[in-house]
Amino acid sequence: MEEVSGWQQAGSISTGGEGGKVHDATVRILGGWILGGRYRPGEALPREDDLTVELAVSRTTLREAVKVLTAKGLLEVRPRIGVKVRPRDDWRVLDPVVLSWHPDIRRDPDLVSGLIEARRIIEPAAAELAARRATSSDLAVIEKAYLGMRAALPTDLNACCESDLAFHAGVISASHNVVLRALVGTIEAALRSSFLITGELMRAQNKAIDAHHEVLECIRLRDPVGARRAMNQLLDIAAEDLQTI
Amino acid sequence: MEEVSGWQQAGSISTGGEGGKVHDATVRILGGWILGGRYRPGEALPREDDLTVELAVSRTTLREAVKVLTAKGLLEVRPRIGVKVRPRDDWRVLDPVVLSWHPDIRRDPDLVSGLIEARRIIEPAAAELAARRATSSDLAVIEKAYLGMRAALPTDLNACCESDLAFHAGVISASHNVVLRALVGTIEAALRSSFLITGELMRAQNKAIDAHHEVLECIRLRDPVGARRAMNQLLDIAAEDLQTI
Numbered sequence: 001m002e003e004v005s006g007w008q009q010a011g012s013i014s015t016g017g018e019g020g021k022v023h024d025a026t027v028r029i030l031g032g033w034i035l036g037g038r039y040r041p042g043e044a045l046p047r048e049d050d051l052t053v054e055l056a057v058s059r060t061t062l063r064e065a066v067k068v069l070t071a072k073g074l075l076e077v078r079p080r081i082g083v084k085v086r087p088r089d090d091w092r093v094l095d096p097v098v099l100s101w102h103p104d105i106r107r108d109p110d111l112v113s114g115l116i117e118a119r120r121i122i123e124p125a126a127a128e129l130a131a132r133r134a135t136s137s138d139l140a141v142i143e144k145a146y147l148g149m150r151a152a153l154p155t156d157l158n159a160c161c162e163s164d165l166a167f168h169a170g171v172i173s174a175s176h177n178v179v180l181r182a183l184v185g186t187i188e189a190a191l192r193s194s195f196l197i198t199g200e201l202m203r204a205q206n207k208a209i210d211a212h213h214e215v216l217e218c219i220r221l222r223d224p225v226g227a228r229r230a231m232n233q234l235l236d237i238a239a240e241d242l243q244t245i
Numbered sequence: 246m247e248e249v250s251g252w253q254q255a256g257s258i259s260t261g262g263e264g265g266k267v268h269d270a271t272v273r274i275l276g277g278w279i280l281g282g283r284y285r286p287g288e289a290l291p292r293e294d295d296l297t298v299e300l301a302v303s304r305t306t307l308r309e310a311v312k313v314l315t316a317k318g319l320l321e322v323r324p325r326i327g328v329k330v331r332p333r334d335d336w337r338v339l340d341p342v343v344l345s346w347h348p349d350i351r352r353d354p355d356l357v358s359g360l361i362e363a364r365r366i367i368e369p370a371a372a373e374l375a376a377r378r379a380t381s382s383d384l385a386v387i388e389k390a391y392l393g394m395r396a397a398l399p400t401d402l403n404a405c406c407e408s409d410l411a412f413h414a415g416v417i418s419a420s421h422n423v424v425l426r427a428l429v430g431t432i433e434a435a436l437r438s439s440f441l442i443t444g445e446l447m448r449a450q451n452k453a454i455d456a457h458h459e460v461l462e463c464i465r466l467r468d469p470v471g472a473r474r475a476m477n478q479l480l481d482i483a484a485e486d487l488q489t490i
Contacts, residue, residue: 020322020324023312064309064312067268067309067312067313068312068313068316071313071316071317071342072316077265079265088423089418089426089427089429091427092337092340092427093423093424093427094339094424094427094428095337095340097316110423111423111424114422114423114424114425115424117374117422117424118422118424118425121366121367121370121425122366122367125366129362173334177359177362177363178333178338178355178356178359179338179339179356179359179360179362179363179431180359180363180366181334182334182336182337182338182339183339184334186424
């Protein structure tokens with residue numbers, strides 16, 4: 001096997017070995033510092049030597065982490081000036097990995113409201129397309145998620161949320177649009193953040209379960225207008241719950 | 246200056262030095278191979294030694310490029326197995342840098358139609374929000390772009406396309422939604438690809454100029470419904486032109 005791939009010695013790029021874990025942790029910590037506001041757009045990072053000491057990592061690990069954060073639009077490397085935080089609009093906030101670095105998304109009201117608003121733009125359109133294009137296996141995924149939500153109510157909040165995520169991801173995936181599919185991770189991150197925000201979640205899920213069923217039935221019946229309307233109603237319920245907190 | 250940042254010796258992460266150029270080129274070539282289909286989802290990359298020879302780069306440069314492509318969702322590093330291309334749905338196709346690696350977006354009909362469809366979902370909604378939220382400086386950007394398009398017609402195709410890009414980016418930015426703003430680069434890439442596809446572009450731009458003016462006026466007059474309708478009409482014209490090719 002070692003002979004076949006020839007990548008084994010690459011300890012520092014292995015995600016399984018120690019090097020990989022340290023790399024991932026370094027990226028996550030640095031990313032969290034930027035998203036959390038420790039270093040703001042336009043500011044320079046500290047000296048390389050100081051960061052290697054604070055993070056207790058090698059120079060190589062730090063540089064690789066900087067490469068990844070540069071690829072995610074968070075940092076730019078300027079010769080003779082150093083490493084600077086890029087303007088917020090350049091951050092790849094649609095990348096679910098970037099969103100996962102956020103220390104507390106609830107403290108970022110622009111991001112939370114932007115995600116909710118974006119869901120109301122994208123998901124009804126995705127439901128409409130799903131009603132046109134869903135295959136039988138797409139439908140099976142959506143139905144399984146709906147049944148999973150129903151089975152989890154009213155006691156198993158965690159299982160209900162996971163099925164809820166699978167339901168929305170399933171609808172977007174059934175749109176068969178590669179751009180919308182690329183937004184699934186973002187929508188999931190938005191949903192997870194609203195699960196965190198919504199206090200009385202079980203009550204909310206009880207109200208929303210019928211709306212989920214309506215979306216499923218409209219997609220099954222190939223009713224694009226109905227699917228759009230049902231998804232809008234579902235998001236209305238979610239928005240109400242967010243406002244009552 | 247060198248004393249302040251302490252990042253100077255980091256030749257390999259400098260975007261200005263030779264190391265930076267070689268790094269960027271390596272990422273672009275490898276990314277293009279994957280997007281262009283030389284290595285398909287599920288396939289393994291060749292041995293590290295073979296790639297360093299073919300690309301004429303050091304092992305360090307190759308590993309850093311793999312890190313970046315992993316961060317963009319194109320590759321995964323599996324200990325003992327090697328480096329594999331990830332499923333297409335995991336690629337960050339919304340990242341404009343990733344789109345820029347595509348050797349010929351026109352050969353990817355799913356991506357082209359997905360981008361056009363996504364524009365029809367996102368841009369009318371963005372125009373509606375822009376009519377509610379545009380500041381005077383947002384309006385100035387949109388108006389400047391419109392005037393730039395008009396001044397470029399009927400002779401300067403390049404300038405007209407650049408102003409067209411600025412117009413659409415300006416409307417999305419005026420939505421003041423951080424998620425939609427993160428899609429500006431994607432929408433620009435979609436527009437650039439339709440510029441490539443549309444043969445009789447000047448004729449198209451002549452027809453579309455009045456529709457651009459209507460979007461601008463509706464935003465200026467704080468007419469969300471009109472702005473949405475005008476953007477839909479503008480995209481109808483663009484879609485017609487794509488269909489007549």
